[in-house]
Amino acid sequence: MKKILIMMCLSLGGAGLISVSALAQTVLRADGYLDVVAGKIIKPGVVYVEHGKIIAVNPKSIPDNAKTVDLTGQILTPGLTDVHTHLDGDISGDWTNRPVRETGVDLAFRGAKNARKTLMAGFTTVRILGSSNFVGVALNKAIEKGYVIGPRIIPAGYSLGITGGHCDTTGFIPGLLERDYRTGVADGVEEVVKAVRYQIKHGAKVIKFCATAGILSFEGPAGAQQYSQNEMNAIVTEAHRHGIKVAAHAHGADGIKAAVQAGVDSVEHASLADDEARKMAKEEGTFFVMNIYPPGQVIIEDLPLPLQAKARYVFPRREQNFTRAVKAGVKLAYGTDAGVYPHGNNANQFAIKVQLGQSPADALRSATVWATELLGVEDRGQIKPDMFADIIAVPGNPLNDIALLENVSFVMKDGEVYKLPGAGSVE
Numbered sequence: 001m002k003k004i005l006i007m008m009c010l011s012l013g014g015a016g017l018i019s020v021s022a023l024a025q026t027v028l029r030a031d032g033y034l035d036v037v038a039g040k041i042i043k044p045g046v047v048y049v050e051h052g053k054i055i056a057v058n059p060k061s062i063p064d065n066a067k068t069v070d071l072t073g074q075i076l077t078p079g080l081t082d083v084h085t086h087l088d089g090d091i092s093g094d095w096t097n098r099p100v101r102e103t104g105v106d107l108a109f110r111g112a113k114n115a116r117k118t119l120m121a122g123f124t125t126v127r128i129l130g131s132s133n134f135v136g137v138a139l140n141k142a143i144e145k146g147y148v149i150g151p152r153i154i155p156a157g158y159s160l161g162i163t164g165g166h167c168d169t170t171g172f173i174p175g176l177l178e179r180d181y182r183t184g185v186a187d188g189v190e191e192v193v194k195a196v197r198y199q200i201k202h203g204a205k206v207i208k209f210c211a212t213a214g215i216l217s218f219e220g221p222a223g224a225q226q227y228s229q230n231e232m233n234a235i236v237t238e239a240h241r242h243g244i245k246v247a248a249h250a251h252g253a254d255g256i257k258a259a260v261q262a263g264v265d266s267v268e269h270a271s272l273a274d275d276e277a278r279k280m281a282k283e284e285g286t287f288f289v290m291n292i293y294p295p296g297q298v299i300i301e302d303l304p305l306p307l308q309a310k311a312r313y314v315f316p317r318r319e320q321n322f323t324r325a326v327k328a329g330v331k332l333a334y335g336t337d338a339g340v341y342p343h344g345n346n347a348n349q350f351a352i353k354v355q356l357g358q359s360p361a362d363a364l365r366s367a368t369v370w371a372t373e374l375l376g377v378e379d380r381g382q383i384k385p386d387m388f389a390d391i392i393a394v395p396g397n398p399l400n401d402i403a404l405l406e407n408v409s410f411v412m413k414d415g416e417v418y419k420l421p422g423a424g425s426v427e
């Protein structure tokens, strides 16, 4: 199927996927590559790829039949990971009414469009943290089969939350979109356990739940705790029993602490964390995934009025708390909340994080080796033998200029080339 798709794209005048070497031998010849663990550039950057895997880095010899991709002037880095996306969503137009106007099919088409954008931006692995109709699960299958182009996906099913909470659908008349454990609304220990089991049954590879209220919903203050300690404990215990990781959406300090205590793998946003919450996260080894929006990327004035106040309260505090989390040594993984944030601009949060005190090497680690540690996958995130051939390139040293990642020149996923320097965007 992959090969058929490639041929179709080429026959369309190269408007789609560029295939140099589907499933064959390729050698990438760049000026250097990023050893992300050491935090330095190694020169040169010659990477030999076979059947989707990295076989050798700067080898002494290369098989004669390998096709060369000339990446002179480029530095290779591992494909990036965004651990918090919503590929099937955005906040344009009539987005607050979509739950009663769109089916899963609509979501899937939007997801396909954004999956492609995300891959072309250099992100070869993402998590989808909650989607209706198991769209994230289906999108991942479609990408694996080669029906659509996109990153590797670790999908949640429905996000789990309390009745009337951030992960419920609120603001409509009674009787409209009343949800239950199957569609993510579950109250009490018994129901949350059932909800976790149901999401896993239908393909969830990560469980997402709402520990606190949120910004883009019409319930109370964004920081307010929603699930009780007992409910969070039950969610985490059940998911971990199945070997499934848990991501907790949490803005307020009480909810963050309860989630950390319950044993979640990551706290998403962690916007209003206090010193105690950071200390607990550090001690437990819990990741914080703090999305930081650069100016002009998320327009507060475009949100409905009640949500604007919440955003104005939370956003600046989250920036201050990101700096504190870096200083406190909390584990950080890179997640943008793309969906709320513009798809395809995933890399634009690196520069602001560096401005807020994270070193460029750590910023890159947060989107590679630290992200893969959070995901529990050891087959990607570095340029070294036996890793997936998920490799990108930028025209310079990203450790000196992190913003280079905003315009990647080359994208390879699973040994297939999707973007080449000078070939322009193929969106």
Ligand SMILES: [Zn+2]
Binding pocket: 084, 085, 086, 129, 337
């Ligand atoms: Zn989110």
